[in-house]
Amino acid sequence: MSALRRLTQDDLPRLRRFWVEHWGGEEMIAHGTVYRPEQLEGFVVEDGEEWIGLLTFFIETNECEVTSLDSLRAGQGIGSRLIDKVIEEARARNCKRLFLITTNDNLNALGFYQKRGFELVAVHRGAVNESRKRKPTIPLVGMNGIPLRDEIELEMKL
Ligand SMILES: CC(C)(COP(=O)(O)OP(=O)(O)OC[C@H]1O[C@@H](n2cnc3c(N)ncnc32)[C@H](O)[C@@H]1OP(=O)(O)O)[C@@H](O)C(=O)NCCC(=O)NCCS
Numbered sequence: 001m002s003a004l005r006r007l008t009q010d011d012l013p014r015l016r017r018f019w020v021e022h023w024g025g026e027e028m029i030a031h032g033t034v035y036r037p038e039q040l041e042g043f044v045v046e047d048g049e050e051w052i053g054l055l056t057f058f059i060e061t062n063e064c065e066v067t068s069l070d071s072l073r074a075g076q077g078i079g080s081r082l083i084d085k086v087i088e089e090a091r092a093r094n095c096k097r098l099f100l101i102t103t104n105d106n107l108n109a110l111g112f113y114q115k116r117g118f119e120l121v122a123v124h125r126g127a128v129n130e131s132r133k134r135k136p137t138i139p140l141v142g143m144n145g146i147p148l149r150d151e152i153e154l155e156m157k158l
Helices: 009-023 078-092 107-115 127-134
Strands: 003-006 028-030 033-035 041-047 050-060 063-071 097-103 119-124 151-157
Touching (some): 003 078, 009 041, 009 050, 009 063, 028 063, 041 078, 050 078, 063 078, 097 107, 107 151
Antiparallel strands (some): 028 033, 041 050, 097 151, 119 151
């Protein structure tokens, strides 16, 4: 049985390694903002010592942004557990909006979030091309063989 817990300061080195492995660097860039692990909060799902799910988030002025979400065991409810947890957290901290950025190639994520109550609110055309100037590890072609270039913003009103 896997356990979900809050990230602590002690997790920072591991969080950095996780992002390097799964997102090509220690920084995440969304809507022109650079996020580093030490600025963020998060939840991890563990199977023993192994991290099998990770969500990071950033709360500011009554808004909560999901800055990363990963499940390493697809279709077992890990992503859903993490999203339920961040909704609960954002509500408890009086946020009025939960939002996130995904990319135009990530058809799986677009379906996943919409099925869980998020709505599409904006397409930021070419935003990933801009991010790539700072983070060249962002590939030119993303998932599903689709050119990776735009950010798509989804939100849930709380
Ligand atoms: C998007 C992502 C986080 C989803 O994680 P996940 O753990 O597979 O999510 P879940 O298992 O909760 O849900 C996936 C599907 O499995 C189903 N599922 C949930 N629990 C299940 C269970 N116990 N047994 C079988 N299937 C289950 C869900 O119904 C869901 O299907 P649906 O979307 O058609 O409703 C994951 O695909 C991922 O890490 N992708 C790569 C990184 C990424 O794209 N992150 C988001 C970028 S912003």
